């Protein structure tokens with residue numbers, strides 16, 4: 001039996017370390033990766049919550065009106 005699915009198949013394995021996921025911890029292999037992912041997520045959210053970077057080039061005012 002060839003169970004060679006595409007490498008981009010989600011839902012199998014811990015998204016952090018790739019270890020077999022544990023049903024009790026969702027897609028993660030264990031509480032450790034689960035907490036880590038949560039912290040990462042919160043960290044990114046905290047960062048994204050800051051003021052947006054005002055570095056947007058205004059190169060869209062070249063339309064012929």
Ligand SMILES: [Zn+2]
Nearest residue numbers: 014017029033
């Ligand atoms: Zn893991």
